Amino acid sequence: MTGQPVRLAAIHDTPLSVEEVLASLDDDADGGVTLFVGRVRDHDGGKGVSGLDYSAHPTALARLREVCELVAARHDVDGVAAVHRVGALGIGDIAVVVGTAAAHRGTTFDATRDLIDTLKAEVPIWKHQLFADGTEEWVGTP
Template identity: 60%
Template sequence: MNPAVRLIDVRDTPLSLDEVYGAVTDPTAGGICVFVGTVRDHDTGQAVAALGYSSHPTAAARLREVAERIAAECDVVALAGVHRVGDLAIGDLAVVVAASAAHRADAFEACRRLIDELKTEVPVWKHQTFVSGDAEWVHPH
């Protein structure tokens, strides 16, 4: 395991910006980039009434694989990523990822890759119910 991957989790409890930020702080890091995904009140032009995330049992392991790959390919000091599952409210934190590096460009690149590759490779699904009563399952990634 790459020591740069400091925090990886999929959990059903509220996420903490401080926890994720703290995981990537380091005296050698000149730049830290954090991305926060929140539950919004609309999607595809419809008002959202309720939203929940579900994950496959391998989701945390897949997230670790993604982070390990990025840590090996990017010039980073540290990476962290946490995704929430369960029922969430509008405004709740759904995902928080962060990267630190000696220089800001590397931190931005690694953070962007971490969220983008999490969204395409980690088996997490969103179930949203609209105010209209319609509902849908979405692989939001």
């Protein structure tokens, strides 16, 4: 065990690696590791999606780390990791990978759900969604 629950908090403008997040949570003390992988889907609200673009506020990385620390404090986990992508993404691309590690699986399921939900609610990363019909919308902007 590293003693530091936040193992990885990053924002990348290049494709994300599930393996990077999994490796950051590797610890022989943990019997459970739960990951959530968020991908770009081809539809939203009944409309076809052709792609999207994520933008991050300059404070987003610091806020992401704070969210990881909050989740670690709320759950009995040994490890927390979160990586978000920015820039242009296509259908099927990975937009976010989060995970937690703990002695028991139930803890990791609860903590990982809390992590992705809190990240989406509190980290200033915004989605500009492009629809197949030529329209667009911003999601998550203040």
